[in-house]
Amino acid sequence: MQLKKIYANAKVCEPKRKEKCYSLEPDLVEIMEKSRNYSQLLWAWKGWHDATGPGMRQTFAKIVKLGNKGARESNYTDLSEQWIEDFEMKGFEKVVDDLYAKIKPFYVQLHAYVRRKLNGIYGAKYNAKKHNQKLIQAHLLGNMWSQSWEDIFDLVKPYPFVEELNLDKKLRENNYTVNGMFRDAEEFFVSMGLFKMNPTFWKYSMLEKPTDNRTAQCHASAMNFFNGFDFRIKMCTVVNEGNYYTVHHEMGHIEYYIAYRNQSILFKGGANSAFHEAIGDTIALSVNTPKHLKAKGLIDSDETSVQQDLNFLMKMALKKIAFLPYSYVMDKWRWNVFRGLINETNYNEKWWQMRREYQGLEAPVERSENDFDPGAKYHTASFTPYTRYFISYFHQFQFYKALCKLSGHKGALHKSDFYCSKEAGAKLKEMLALGAS
Ligand code: X8Z
Ligand code: ZN
Numbered sequence: 001m002q003l004k005k006i007y008a009n010a011k012v013c014e015p016k017r018k019e020k021c022y023s024l025e026p027d028l029v030e031i032m033e034k035s036r037n038y039s040q041l042l043w044a045w046k047g048w049h050d051a052t053g054p055g056m057r058q059t060f061a062k063i064v065k066l067g068n069k070g071a072r073e074s075n076y077t078d079l080s081e082q083w084i085e086d087f088e089m090k091g092f093e094k095v096v097d098d099l100y101a102k103i104k105p106f107y108v109q110l111h112a113y114v115r116r117k118l119n120g121i122y123g124a125k126y127n128a129k130k131h132n133q134k135l136i137q138a139h140l141l142g143n144m145w146s147q148s149w150e151d152i153f154d155l156v157k158p159y160p161f162v163e164e165l166n167l168d169k170k171l172r173e174n175n176y177t178v179n180g181m182f183r184d185a186e187e188f189f190v191s192m193g194l195f196k197m198n199p200t201f202w203k204y205s206m207l208e209k210p211t212d213n214r215t216a217q218c219h220a221s222a223m224n225f226f227n228g229f230d231f232r233i234k235m236c237t238v239v240n241e242g243n244y245y246t247v248h249h250e251m252g253h254i255e256y257y258i259a260y261r262n263q264s265i266l267f268k269g270g271a272n273s274a275f276h277e278a279i280g281d282t283i284a285l286s287v288n289t290p291k292h293l294k295a296k297g298l299i300d301s302d303e304t305s306v307q308q309d310l311n312f313l314m315k316m317a318l319k320k321i322a323f324l325p326y327s328y329v330m331d332k333w334r335w336n337v338f339r340g341l342i343n344e345t346n347y348n349e350k351w352w353q354m355r356r357e358y359q360g361l362e363a364p365v366e367r368s369e370n371d372f373d374p375g376a377k378y379h380t381a382s383f384t385p386y387t388r389y390f391i392s393y394f395h396q397f398q399f400y401k402a403l404c405k406l407s408g409h410k411g412a413l414h415k416s417d418f419y420c421s422k423e424a425g426a427k428l429k430e431m432l433a434l435g436a437s
Contacts, residue, residue, distance in 0.1 A: 007381035012047030025218040045139035053372030080335035149318040159307040192425025209236035222253030252280020260435030267437040274391035292417040327390035
């Protein structure tokens with residue numbers, strides 16, 4: 001079966017009630033985010049990894065062969081070189097390695113801090129004999145892939161008794177709908193002089209999971225139909241903080257599509273794929289600030305104490321710093337597969353070797369070469385390169401800083417909101433309109 005089909009159809013069923021099955025979105029994702037029950041988390045984690053990877057293994061190997069053949073026929077050494085070429089930069093892999101090395105000391109501290117907190121919570125449940133005390137078990141970080149850790153913020157909050165804005169709660173209290181979240185994102189872009197979504201967007205986008213028995217590929221995406229007006233988002237949106245963020249991410253793609261719609265076909269693309277991934281996230285950084293949430297009437301005051309600031313920055317680190325080694329591993333592993341340095345005999349062994357080395361994670365249960373744990377991730381099933389996200393997590397802070405400056409912000413960077421800044425908007429629009437030219 002096609003890999004993407006396996007991913008879209010995978011379900012995890014209860015062992016005693018086989019008819020009671022859960023899909024990734026929203027069920028398993030929510031368990032991973034909210035459950036603090038070691039066994040339940042393990043069940044969801046193992047269930048999803050078992051339901052996806054093993055069936056993908058053979059087809060994945062076949063596609064690697066074909067992909068390499070295609071790349072070589074186009075004079076690349078293999079598919080890794082073709083993927084890397086997207087960034088049009090000599091020595092790009094070294095740039096990635098250097099960025100990772102720069103961030104590593106920070107990540108190591110974050111990891112050690114989180115590990116200690118988790119030991120305090122789940123310690124007794126760890127299998128003391130098997131568990132490596134230096135590693136964190138992969139199912140305890142609030143996320144199926146341990147790629148970003150903000151959903152365990154409540155467990156690791158530096159000042160637990162200081163109250164924070166709980167955006168989830170605020171969205172519920174204000175009776176937010178999915179449509180309302182998309183309207184908010186649109187309104188932010190428009191406030192800066194960027195584009196409104198057009199009727200085609202609202203008519204043909206799939207903003208919620210279909211409720212009939214169609215299977216939807218729920219992983220959020222934004223599509224350009226390359227005719228100058230048809231741009232759509234597909235997302236199984238639910239009303240919560242994480243999705244509020246992702247809605248801005250996806251609309252960032254659409255804004256970019258619209259901005260470069262008049263470029264020649266060759267240039268109808270991002271400056272590179274990382275630029276494309278960074279636009280919506282840049283906006284979301286601004287949306288996330290107390291200043292902005294006050295402007296939206298979601299909180300009463302944007303005065304924050306030092307403790308609140310530190311809590312805020314910890315949450316940011318859980319989201320943005322924890323992501324870096326994850327995104328690094330995703331493509332390092334695949335580049336090495338394309339190069340023949342990893343093959344069908346050791347796909348999973350090498351995957352976990354890299355997960356240990358770079359992310360400091362271990363599988364909570366024994367894994368073998370019958371498993372194929374990289375396949376639990378959408379981008380493996382869809383053969384979507386992932387370095388774009390790694391790089392975009394640097395770009396987005398660079399873009400954010402520049403837009404803050406243009407909007408006239410003074411003071412701490414993490415408090416800057418460039419909502420309504422036409423100066424910042426004009427420059428952003430100018431950059432987006434260049435597309436890949
Ligand atoms: O895949 C995405 C977007 C679509 S381009 C929702 N992201 C990566 C992921 O989910 O793994 C955004 C952050 C990283
Ligand atoms: Zn994206």
